[in-house]
Amino acid sequence: MAAALLALALGGCAPVIQFRSQDKAGTNEPAPPTEMITEQLITVERQQHQDVANQGLDELLVPNPAPYAIGSGDVLSIVVWDHPELAGTAVNASPGAPDPSGANAAPPGFVVDHLGRIQFPLIGLVPVEGLTEEEARAVLTKKLSRYLAGPNVTLRVQSYRSKRVYIDGEVKAPGLQAINDIPMTLVEALNRAGGLLPTADQSRIVLERSQQRYRVNLRDLVQKGINPGLVMLKPGDVVRVQSRDESKIFVSGEVITPKALTMHDGRLTLNEALGESGGISPLSGDARQVYVVRKTSGRTRVFRLDAREASSLALAEAFELQPKDIVYVAATPLANWNRNLSLLIPGALTSAVSATTRP
Template identity: 40%
Template sequence: MTLSFQFMYGQTLLKAFSSTCAVLMLSGCVLAPGSFIDPEDNAPELENQLKFYTISPETIAENQLTRPQQPALVENKQFEQQRLSYDYRVGRGDVLNITVWDHPELTIPAGSMRSPQDAGNWVHNDGSIFYPYIGKLKVEGLKVTEIRDLLAERLAKYIEKPQIDVTVAGFRSQRIYVTGEVQKPGVIPVTNVPTSLIEAINASGGLTEAANWEQVTLLRNGEEQKFSLRKLYQQGDTEQNILLQRNDVVHIARSDDNKVFVLGEVRQPKSYAMGRSGMSLAEALAEAGGLFEQTADASGVFVIRQAAKDSGRLADVYQLNAKNATALIMAEQFQLQQRDIIYVTAAPVARWNRVISQLLPSITGLYSIGRFQSDLK
C-alpha cells in the first residue's frame, strides 16, 4: 500500500465519518428529554471504551489540561558541551587548502582567476590526497589538526621544522537534508561550524504558514526522533534543540492534521486549524460562532479525545456545563489537542450516552486511521 493510497483512503474515511456524524447528530436532536447523565443508561460497550470526566478546576489541574506555563529558562548543558567539543572531520569530495610557510613551491596559489576551492587539494574517492614529497596521503575521517600534524611529520624528512596550516576550502562531503514546510527545502552542507536544529530551519528560510510546530521529525541512522518547536520557541524548552549530524533528515510536517472538529448545535460546525499557539475550548466554540441558543443544550458541551494507546480505552470524554457562569473561565483554561472532537448536543444530557453509542463505530474508525498512519511514519 503506497503512502498516497493511504492518504486518499484516510481522507475518504474522514469524509464518511463527518457525514455519519451529521446524520447521527440530527437523529440525536429528537431523543427523549432528561437532565443529567445517568450511569444506569450507559450502553454496555461504553464502560470499557470510554471514560467520562466533568470539566472542573480540579479536573483541569489533575489532568494538566491547561496551556503549559513558560518554565524558567535552563541551560542545556549537554547541548553546549557538544557544541564546544564539535570538530569537523574531512570526507570524500572536500577540498583542502594547505599552506607551507616559506615554501611557496608547496603552496598552490589561488590567484585572481581561481577560488580557494579550485586551487585546493581535492579529497579523492578513496579518501586520500596527493601532496609533493609525500605522495598519497589518507585524510578521510581526520580533523584538520590531525592532517596538519601528519603532513608536518612526513615533510620533516625534507624540510627542517616545517610550519603548515590546513583549512577546508570546500565542504562537499557531508550534508543535512531539510524537507517539508520550510521556505527553501533542500540541502545544507555540514561545515566546521556546528549546525543546530533551529539553525538548519533558519538556513532553509524558516517555516511556512502551513507548518506544524508540533511535528518536527529527525531521521538519524534509521531511527526517528520527534521535536516540538512550540515548546522551544514559546516555552523555552532548550531540550528541543540539538546538534545535527551528517545525513540527518529534518522534516517539518504540514498542519493538515493539527485541527479540531466542532460539531453539533453550533453556528458553523466544521474542522478548525489550531494554529501555532494552540487552541482552547472557548476559542474553538467562538470560532464556530457560538452555540445555537434555541436548540443547544448548554450543559452538554463534550470534548472527545483519543485515549493513550496503553490505556485500553478508545477515548476520553470531557463534559462542560456551559450554563454555569464559571464555565467560560474553565473553557478558556481547557487546552485542546490535535484531532479533538467538540460536540454540542441538542438532546438533554441524559440521552447523550445513546448518541455517543451510535457515534462509537465512527469514532473507532477515525482514531484507528490516526493510529495506523502514526505507526506508518
C-alpha cells in the same frame, strides 16, 4: 396527545450521550468512560503533555559543539609556503574523457577519498578523516618535516561535501544543507532553508535521527527559556516542518458554525474552539453536554464539560485541545424531539404548539 408530548419533552432530563466504537471485526466495543473536565484533570493532562514534549530533548541540546571534523568527500586546500610545486590540483577527476560541461568537476584541491585519506606529494597517503583543520595541519607538518626544513603549512576545508542534513516541509527552500565550520543547529538549518513559511507549525517540527524520532516545539522551548539554537543537528538528520493544516480541530454538533479549525502554533483551547465556531447554538445546543473526543494510542477518550457551571469558562480556557480532536455539542431534548417528530409527522410540532396556545 401532542400537548402532552411537548410538555414531556420540555420537562425531561437531558440524556448523556454514549459514544461507541467498532473494532476491526465490526463488533461494537464497550463505550469509553466519559471524563468530566475538572481542574484536577487539566493539571494531569498538562503534566503528561509536558513529559511528552520534553522526552529526549536533552540528547539534542549541545551547549559547546565540537569543531568541524574532516570527512570523506571534503576537498582540502593545502599550501606549503615557499614550495609552489606542492600545490594541489583537481585529483578527483575520473579517468577517461574530460567532462565538457564541467558539471561533475570538483574545485582544485586535495579530495579526501572513501578511506579518509589524501594523496600528498613527498609523503603519499595521509589519513585525515575525523581530524580538525588544526590537527590535520599538524600531521602534515610533522610528515613534511622529514623532507623539508621547517615547513610552513596552511590547511583549510575548501569544499564541505561529507556531511549533510535534509530539510523538508513548510520551508521556503527544502533540500540538502551541507554542514560546514559553522555549527549546524536547528535554527541555522531552518535559516539556510529560507526560513519558515506562514503555513508552518512551529510547535510540530520532527527530527529523525537513525531509528529515533524527536518532536521539537520551538514555541514551548522559548517559553521555558531554552535557546533553540542549542538544538544541534548531526550528519544524516532529516528535519520536517509540519503544516498547520495537519493539526486541525473539528467542531460539530449544535454550534453556530461547525468547522475545522487550525491550531495556533500547536495551541487551541476548548474555549477558543467554541468561540471561533460562533458558540453554542442558543436554540438547539445543550450547554450541559459539550464533549471532546480524542483518539489516543490504543483507546478513545471522551471528555465532557457542563458549560452551565460558573467555573466552566475558566475550565474551557485552560483545557488545551490536541490535533485531530473532535469537539461536539449535543442537542437539547426538545431539539431532538422536534427533529424526530418532524421526520415521522411533518408539521406535528406546529400543531402541538398551536394546541397549547389555543384559547
